[in-house]
Each structure stands twice: as structure tokens, then as C-alpha cells.
Amino acid sequence: QDTKVAIGISGWTGFAPITLAKEAGIYKANGLDVTIKKIPQKDRHLAIASGDLQCAATTVETWIVWNANGIATTQLFKMDQGMGSDGIVARNDITKVADLKGKTVAASAPGTNPHFTLAWILKKNGMSLKDVKLVTLEPAPAANAFVTGKDLDAAVTYEPYLSLVRDKPETGKLIADSLQYPMVFDSFGCTPKFIKENPKAVKALTESYFQALEMIEKDKQKAFTIMGADVKQTAEQFEKSQAKIKWADREANKKFFNGEIQAFNKEAAELLLEIGVIKAKPDNMDTLFDTTYIK
């Protein structure tokens, strides 16, 4: 009897190993019956609250937001880290972040990573969200609107949608990315209730992820084909999209949850409070993750 799990993710290239684990039958082999739901980050917590999702992949600061706003969730393992595959694209006449002052910038809704990214980068440059005109657009339409229209001066987006801009250098370029500002980390987590009731399945989810990474190492071509197909890319296109992504293996995971995340969470919570996405910091940030399963 396979354990049923519904996982909410987005089209972000960093989440592709989950698709791979499902499509290549890794989950199945580990006794899991996984359903993957593509659902925008801004809605993902609602779906968890409704009970339709037990697990999700999302950026690390979102777990703070969700828990602070009443949706109990626990991270299990880190998946990847932005290495420049997400960031702010801007018109060619905008050369540095400071130039964004007073400009129209597209980012996804509050509580999502692009929104947070923008706030973070602006803060590092001595500005705040109030200094730009913020337009709510999900990463995909943001990239579309940026390359095709004139309404936007800048947009926050990520791979694979960054490729749209990459293909049209005349429309703009990346002015700030997650390599310069190391603050985009993705992790995978589930509700505490699910973890408590299905420890075996949780272990299997974790192991499946690591097995998917192994498969990418072993059979790149096949893995890229499967992962690309999910976002309607060829293996070659996908290879380009994932070039700057570094998936976290077991070792990287151990390292991340031992110090790195604590530091990041502290800074992130401050900022989230500042921009009004949470009303109070979670009491104990260490309950946001559970490192039992990566051991």
C-alpha cells in the first residue's frame, strides 16, 4: 500500500528533481503515491491549509511566512540554492539597483520569493519597497510582459522564464541575481501532522530526492529530457536553464541546517516583519525545520 502524498511546487527549474523522482518512478519504488500540483507560490499555503497538499517545495523564507500566519509546516531538506538563476531583470539603461528608484517593477504577490527578493536587494542597497512602483505579476507573465511591453522597467523572475530575456538581450538584462545576493534557498517540507503520522513516507520522500540527484549525475541526458518535458523545454534548453543551479546533496544539507539557515532566518524574519508580510516573528525559529530525515 503506497502512501498518498500531494506536493505543491511551481515551474521553477530548481524543483525539477521532484518531477524527475515522480516521472522516473523513484517515488513509486520507495512506496509513495505522489501527486504533483503546480500551484503559484502565493496560493500554495492556502492549499496546504485546506488539506489538499501535505507537502510543498518553496523558498526558505516562505516557511517563516506560513508558520507566522497560522499554517504549521516543517522543512525536511534543502533542495537548491539560487546561483544566479533568479534575480532582477531591468532595461538596458538601468545599470544598478539604485537606478530602480521610482521605476515600475514587477514582482509576485507578498509572501512569495520574488517579492521578498526585491525587498531584500533593495534593502541591501539602502532602499525599500516604497521606493519603487510595485506591480503584481507572477514570474512567468512578468518575464513575458517585460520582454514584450514597455510598461515595466524591471521584473523579478527566475529560470526557465529568464531564458526569455536571455534570448532578447535588446530588451534588458539581469542587474542583480541570487549569486550576488545569496538569499534564495529552496527547501522541501510537509505539515507536522503528516510527518508525525507518516515517518516512513517522510524518510522515503527525502531519500527519493537524493536518488533523483544521483540519477541526474548518472544519466544527464535522460534526466534533462524528463525534467525539460515538464516545462515544455527540450533537453538542451533545460540544460541551459539549470546551468546555474546547484542542487544540495546530503552533505550540503547537513551544512545548511547547521548554522546557515539560522542566520538567514533571523535576517529574513526582520525583513518580513518590516514589509508587513508577517505580523510577528515565530516564537521559535528552530521548529521551522526537522533534520531527522537527512541523517
Next chain:
Amino acid sequence: MKLLVPVKRESRIALGVAFFIFFVALWSFLSLSGAVPKHFLATPWQTLVSGWNLFATQGFTHDVGMTIWRVVGGFVLAAVIAVPLGIAMGVYKPIEAFFEPFVSFARYLPASAFVPLLILWVGIGEAQKLTVIFIGCFFQLTLMIAMIVSGTRRDLVEAAYTLGCKDSGVIRRVVLPGAAPEIAEALRQVLGLGWTYIIVAELIGASSGIGHMITDSQALMATDHIIAGIVVIGLVGLLSDVAFKKVNQHLFSWSLLR
């Protein structure tokens, strides 16, 4: 041209076809001449081919099927409650007085704005999609049916009383058959409304459906797929409407006599 004078059947058809030809010609010109960049607007031919491919190779039939089932499902749910409630409201004015102000107000609540709440309340499965359609259809339908039933011809009701009917007989044998054609017509119109909500319903958490296909294609700027999707919804909506109309005409042929 003379005022209000009908045109012959043949010229009517010819003129109607002419507009479609004109429209496609304009579209072709815009997309082929380069007046509009290619990725802004697919050519008609490309759209047609993509549309065909969607069905032939990408399992679009399943998407269309899911969309139809959601619209019809939500609509049937709405109808199952709205029809008896509307009839009760139309017939018994105290019931109408009780529900009418609330329903009148609720009709203005935009179904699409409920999406975030619905995700919380009923999740992201089929229930959420059905509920969006339900909200979009239910209040409107209830009001329309109550109005129709209120408009029951008083003289026919009185005639039934003088022929020996009691209240229940009047409802069963006069109010219902008299209102049936208009209720069917209201159902048809509201089903048309349902189609306009499905895209919103399928925006979130769907893994199939025409709306899902359109959202997917958006990321890739596949305007051919988007246009094909829109046209397919239009066609399905039109077909369901025509079919509904035919069924009504067949069921209530007496109401068409003049």
C-alpha cells in the same frame, strides 16, 4: 437599405461568411506582414495547425472534457438547488421576501474573488472548480427563476381554480408547465455565464482543462495555443448553447407557436 426590412436567407449567409473571411484576412495580414511580431500573434494557419496538434498529439481532448465536466457539474449543482428554491420563491411571496434581498446582493459578489477563500475551504481539487462555477451561476439563476415564476399568468391560475384545482394542483399543473420554457431559457443563459468563469476556476491547482493549457502556454508565449484554446472554449460554449436551445425548442414546442 430599407429600415428593419429583413434580408434574404442567401444574402444573410453570404454577409455573415464575408465577415469571417474579412476577419481572417485581417488577422493573416497582421501576422504575416510582420506588422505585428510573430510571437505576439500567431498566424491563422499556425493556430489551426497547433489546434489540431493539441488534439492529435497532446491529449487536448482530455482537457476539453475536463473543462466541460467542470462547467456542467458546477452548473448542474447550481440548478439543482436554484430551480426548486426559485420556484418556491416565485410562488410563495413570504419565502421570496426572506431570501430575495440576500440573493440580490450575493449576485454581485464576484465568483473569481472567492478563489483564495475556496482554496482554503475546499482545496484545489475539482470541488474548488465546481464551487466557482456554482457561485457564478447560483444566485443569478435563483433570481431569474423566481422572477419567471412570479410572472405566471394570473388568469391561467384563476382558470385552474375555477376548474377545481387546489393550490398543489395549480403549482403542478399550471405554474410549472407555464414557467418551464422560460426556466429552460434561463438555464441556457446561465450556462453561458458559467463558461466565462471556467478559466478563472482553472487558473489555480488545475492539472488539466483548457484554462490550465492556456496558463501553461503563457509561460512559453505560445500565442497559437492560447488562441486555439480561446476559440475552442468559444466553440464549445456556442455548441452547448445551440444544443440547449434545440432541446428547449423540442421540449417546449408549444411555446414557440404564434
Next chain:
Amino acid sequence: MKLLVPVKRESRIALGVAFFIFFVALWSFLSLSGAVPKHFLATPWQTLVSGWNLFATQGFTHDVGMTIWRVVGGFVLAAVIAVPLGIAMGVYKPIEAFFEPFVSFARYLPASAFVPLLILWVGIGEAQKLTVIFIGCFFQLTLMIAMIVSGTRRDLVEAAYTLGCKDSGVIRRVVLPGAAPEIAEALRQVLGLGWTYIIVAELIGASSGIGHMITDSQALMATDHIIAGIVVIGLVGLLSDVAFKKVNQHLFSWSLLR
């Protein structure tokens, strides 16, 4: 209860109020008793306070203003084209034959599905929002007006001819004044339709508006804000409708005589 017999004004109001009280009581029970977790459903009181705060401290008036302007703007655009086109179609049947099949079909194209295309075509500014509303209203309105004008009483037209009118006089002095009340009524109904599209239009690329506020409230799980937003749209829609109705009744008082 007697069939179809109206209830007295006082009881009618009392019953209507009773339902609202019942509704709020149920809502309070659900949210206060803990039957539904707190973050799933705000209490009525909390919703009211939040609604008030939205206006008082969070500049919600601006959002509401933007939303109204978009709906009204898109609607006026649609009306400005649809009214003369619809009249021309109604009066001159060849024109109707030319446009009618296309417009009938286009009416089923879901406005919300155009959003991805519109981002490409007109960007993400106000133009996109107005266009969504425009698409949602235009085809429906054109058809309704053509139908209304087609229904011009032939006997009045003939009377005008026998009184010495030429075609232009008939249009100006008979067709237009005769159709005006119904056209105004159609405009009112279609404006109501416009309200249902605004949320979709504001979902994407907005930095203000009620729809934008609802999206923003999601992260905080602020169901109180979401519900307040929905209710405000409902109220604004209802108000605009009532105001429109009053204006129509005032302008076309003759059509209300019986």
C-alpha cells in the same frame, strides 16, 4: 401561505432583514465556536473592523476608486462602440447579417482567457484592465442592443411614415426614443457583468484595486480582508446598479406607466 399573493411591505422588510440576521448569526457561530479554525474564516465583527481599517488606515479608498474607474472605463468604451453598432445592426438588416454571426460567436470567448494575450498586446497597464472589461461587455452589449432595436414596434414606424417621416426621421424620432429605455436597461445589466470581470483583470499586473488588495491579503491569510474586499465589490456593484436603475426610471418615466 397563498399562492402568488404579495406580502405586506412591513413583513417583507422584516423577513428580508431576518435572513441577514440569520446569515450573520450562522457566520458568527461557525467562526466563534471554533467549528471552523480561526484563520479559515474571520468573525463578522473582525471583518467589519478590518474593513473599516482598510478604509481608515490603508488607503483602500484609492483601491476602490481604481476598481470603479476600470470597470466604468472599460464599460464606457464598450458602450461607445456597441451602442451605435448595435443600433445600426438593428435598423439595417444587411449590417446585422454582416456582423451578427461573428459577434454571436465572440460573445462566448471568455474575457479572462484573453489576459495572457492582452499582456502581450497592450501590456500590463490600465489598458489591459480596460480591455478585459471591454471584451467582457462589448459583444454581449452589441447583441442585446441589436435585438432591442430589431424589436422596434413596426406599427409605430409605419405610423411615422404616414405622418410624413423619411428614414432618418424614423430612426431619430421613433426607433431611438422607443428603444432608449431598453437600451439603458441593457447597459445596466452589462455593467453588472463588468463587475464580475474586474477581479480577473486585477489579478495580473495590478498595483492597486480591490482585486490587488485581495491577492495581497493572501499571504497573511487575512480572510477578514478578503471577505471585506468581496463584500465591498458586492456593495459597489449593487449601488451602481441601483443608481443606474434610478437614473433610467427618471429619464424614461414614460416607459414605466401602466
Next chain:
Amino acid sequence: MSRLSIRGVSKTFPGHKRNVPPTQALLPIDLEVGDNDFITVLGPSGCGKSTLLRLVAGLETPTAGEIQLDGTNIVGAGADRGVVFQSYTLFPWLNVRQNICFGLREKGMKLSEQREISDRFIAQVGLRGFEDHFPKQLSGGMQQRVAIARALANDPKILLLDEPFGALDNQTRVLMQELLLGIWEQAQKTVMFITHDIDEAIFMASRVVVFSARPGRIKTELAVDLPHPRHYTVKTTPEFMALKARLTEEIRVEAIAADH
């Protein structure tokens, strides 16, 4: 003995909205209708003729007074009083036969019996061959013939007709009068017939009741002693003329009073 007794019956309609005063439609009226009487009620527009008929039918309740049918007080509408209205009130979704059988089916009568009765009345009103037609496929005159057959099929104690031929053209109207009179001469029903038309009132009646302008009361009663069976040519006889001349004067003053 009277079949129908109307004693001191009056009717005032309350003004539903504020500022609308109540309408006194009928001043207290006394009227006895004997068994097999054919009385016609003549009066100007708005004088309360329909109101009286609706009171007898049980579709309205009197403000004062009482109405008895065969000695029993009337409460609500019932199948013992057949009504034919001026407006066409056939059920448009039923065909001619189904319309005629409407009351029979309500009584739970067997189908075969329903068929027999409807056949008889269809023949009597001259609509054989039209059994399956829907009301909208019939001319106005035919529709009213079906309405009469539908009322008669129930075998009511009294037939109440409210300007049943008012919307028909003159020639059809004359033919319908002869038809109805023929049925009455054969079946001996008690009939109360409301009309505006003096010729019609005299031609069919055994007694003509003339109403005054609103608020209505009975102004004159006039027995019509023309022999039966009556032929349409009776309308151009001197006896008829004399009655007509007299009623014309009676009604004319009332009509002028009502019009202004």
C-alpha cells in the same frame, strides 16, 4: 327556487399603496338567478360587472353580504361554477382535448370517461378534427369555443361568462352567440353572461340586468320574452328594436358618465 342568490353583496378594493384611496367597485347588490335562467349583465366600463362575476366565481371575497349557490354559501373557487373569461385562458401547453379534460383529470376521472365527455363537447362546439391543436393554432373564436367546452365539461351548476366574445370580430361574435344560445336551449344551464353589447345582451338573455356607472348598482332589470329557439334574424324584428332602443337610452347615460 333561486339557483344563485346574491344578497347585499358589496365590494371595496383597498388602496394597496399609500395615497391611493380604496375603490368602491360595487354598492350593495341583491340579485336572484333562477334555475335555467340566462341573465345578461350590461353596463359601462368599470362599473363592477367583472367584480360581481368574480365574487360569484369565488375569486374575490365580498366586503359585505353573502352569495349562495343552491342554498350553500360560496367559499372560494370551485368546479361547481364554470367560468369563461374575456382573455384567452386556455392552457397553451395543452391541446384542445387536454384543455377540455383539465377539470375532469383533476377530479381523477377515468381516461375513457374523459375521452367520451370531451368528444361530446368537442362535437358540440364544432371543433371535431381540431382535438390535437394547441391554443395558439386556433383563431380567437375557436379558442373561446374550447373555453366554453372546458367549462361545460365539468358540468357546473352555473356558467359564468365575462365578455367571452369581447375580443372577437363582429361576424365571429354573432356566430358564437348563436352557438352558445343553441347549447343553452339544449342543455338548460343557468348562465350569467356579462357584456357591453346591447344586441348580444338582448339576443341571448331571458333577463337583462343593467348596471349603473361606478360604483355599480343595478339600475334596471328587463325580461326578454322573445320566443325560443331564436334565429339571428330576430335582431331586425320590431320587438327586438324596441328593447334595443330602450336599453340604448339606459346605457348611454351611464356610458357618458363613465367616460368622463
Next chain:
Amino acid sequence: MSRLSIRGVSKTFPGHKRNVPPTQALLPIDLEVGDNDFITVLGPSGCGKSTLLRLVAGLETPTAGEIQLDGTNIVGAGADRGVVFQSYTLFPWLNVRQNICFGLREKGMKLSEQREISDRFIAQVGLRGFEDHFPKQLSGGMQQRVAIARALANDPKILLLDEPFGALDNQTRVLMQELLLGIWEQAQKTVMFITHDIDEAIFMASRVVVFSARPGRIKTELAVDLPHPRHYTVKTTPEFMALKARLTEEIRVEAIAADH
């Protein structure tokens, strides 16, 4: 000299849909209407009376033949032929005065002049005090009086009336006949008046034209030599009776032919 000459005019309506055969509404008709004639056209339902009137009004074109008014062929509708229809065709958004001035305004007449003319006709049809009423605030009889005034205000060469009193109750109808006849006796207009009602046809006419059942043709013409001014009591005189008896027979056969 004839004011209106109808020569060999016939009308066949094409069957618009497939399988619908064309309707021959009117067989070739010849009719001369003299200056100041008041002719009434009598005939069963559907015999083509309205069709003839609409041909004269210019609202239909004849299939064959020609129609001349004062020696000129008729092309389309025009203000020289005033028409009053059976259905109420007042413009509901205009008040009584505005309705009466409709044609005058179309001619571009000065407001003061419009006012003068409308005042005269409002007085003539007895509607003083109702100038600001809208059509729906008037009774049927009043509406038709406005319609007559509206047609007359244009000072047409001929007045065409298609059962203008058909929807009125009998008493109102009689009063309207007297009103119209009074106007004609004063103003000496040429009038063509269509009706079903034999009394009405005789009472007003200088000549009665009887149509056969469809397809219509003229069956009889009958001059009415009753003296003017006519009083309503003329309807119960022996001369009137004789005419009525004769027309009753003529029309009865046609009506029976038309009804079945």
C-alpha cells in the same frame, strides 16, 4: 372627379419560407372614392381589407394595378394620407400634444403654429385638459381620439381608418362613431373606414363596400342615403334596419366561409 382611384389593384404576399405558398390577399380590385365620400369597407376576417388600406397608405406595394390620389400615382407612404390603425399607435414617449404635433414638427412648422393647430384638434376630440397626459394614462377611446386628431392635424387629402374602434367596448365605440361622423360632417374630409361592425358601417357611411372572403374582391356596394346630421337613434329606424338586414345576409355567408 374621384379623389382616390384604385384600378386593377391586386396583392399576393410571397411565402417567405420554403414550403409556404404565396398568399393571394386581394384579387384585382377597382374602386373610385369621390371627394368628401365616407366609404366603409365591410368584410370577414382575413379578406384583405387591411391589405387594401395599406396599399392606399403606401405601406405595401401592389402586385398589379395602380392607385392614384388626385390623379397622381402613389409611391410610398406620405403625409397626404392620414392613417389611424386598430392597434394603439400613439408614440408612448410623447404626450398628447406632442403626438398630435408629430407630423407638424416633421414638416418644420413653427412652434406657435403647431400649438394653434393642436389646440384646435384637442378641442375637437374633446381632450382639453389632457394635453400633458401620456398615452398610457389614457383610456383606449381617448387614445384613438388622439390618433384621429394626429392624423387630421396633418390636413391629409384622405383619412384611412382600419377598424379604429375595434378594441373599444361597445358604448365607447358608439360615442366614437358619433364623434368621427361629427368631424366629417363639419370638415368634409374624404374617408375610407374599415370595419367588421355592420351597425358602424351603415351609421357613418355614404357608401358601404362589402368584401368577399379571401382572396378578397368587392362583392357589393351599397349607398347609404340616411340624412345628415345623423343621430344615434337612426340605428333603430326601419330604414336602417332594412340596410342592416340586407348587409347581415351578405356578410354572413362570407363570415361562415372565412371561419372554416
